[in-house]
Amino acid sequence: MADKTMALxxxxxxxxxxxxxxxxxxxxxFDAGSLTTLSGPSGCGKTTLLNCLSLLxxxxxxxxxxxxxxxSPSMRRRLYRTxxxxxxxxxxxxxxxxxxxxxxxxxxxxxxxxxxxARRIDExxxxxxxxxxxNDPVFQLSGGE
Ligand SMILES: Nc1ncnc2c1ncn2[C@@H]1O[C@H](COP(=O)(O)OP(=O)(O)OP(=O)(O)O)[C@@H](O)[C@H]1O
Ligand SMILES: [Mg+2]
Numbered sequence: 001m002a003d004k005t006m007a008l009x010x011x012x013x014x015x016x017x018x019x020x021x022x023x024x025x026x027x028x029x030f031d032a033g034s035l036t037t038l039s040g041p042s043g044c045g046k047t048t049l050l051n052c053l054s055l056l057x058x059x060x061x062x063x064x065x066x067x068x069x070x071x072s073p074s075m076r077r078r079l080y081r082t083x084x085x086x087x088x089x090x091x092x093x094x095x096x097x098x099x100x101x102x103x104x105x106x107x108x109x110x111x112x113x114x115x116x117x118a119r120r121i122d123e124x125x126x127x128x129x130x131x132x133x134x135n136d137p138v139f140q141l142s143g144g145e
Contacts, residue, residue, distance in 0.1 A: 005032045006067035008053065013062035015048060022048055026062070054084055081110050095139040099130065102138060 013026040022045030030036055030053075038046045051057035053064065055076045064071040071079070086092065093102045100121060107117035125131040130145050 007031045009065040010053060011063050013052060013059045015052060015059050054086065093138045096137055098135050098137055100134045
């Protein structure tokens with residue numbers, strides 16, 4: 001069973017769109033607890049790489065491992081529920097809904113008890129300094145918030 005203390009390893013990944021090759025032979029180990037930044041010119045394939053590392057998109061070649069385990073497409077749903085987290089550039093939130101209701105969706109689907117979910121949501125919002133906006137609709141928040 002995967003957990004959050006395992007490294008994510010990319011082995012020899014390649015991706016192209018038609019005749020346009022984005023990257024080839026990309027290998028890297030993303031250690032647990034580490035922070036990685038990707039930089040490069042517009043269109044070089046950063047977003048596509050992130051999408052591939054997070055199984056939103058398929059690579060043409062190569063494989064991904066979580067710890068020692070090779071990640072297969074059938075593991076995707078479980079990993080999204082238990083291990084992966086996303087913070088999308090375009091937010092990916094229900095704009096008309098409150099911050100709290102947006103955050104409640106994921107624990108609800110994972111079967112986390114309501115009380116425990118509420119505690120974790122408050123804790124997370126406190127950490128990023130937006131606890132007071134918990135009941136505001138998302139569209140009222142700034143980009144950074
Ligand atoms: N679904 C797709 N089909 C065809 N080409 C695509 C697709 N997605 C991305 N591309 C092309 O692949 C290249 C890399 O796109 P990507 O979005 O990964 O770049 P990026 O490095 O994130 O750029 P930016 O810094 O502008 O966000 C671009 O030339 C883009 O036009
Ligand atoms: Mg991008």
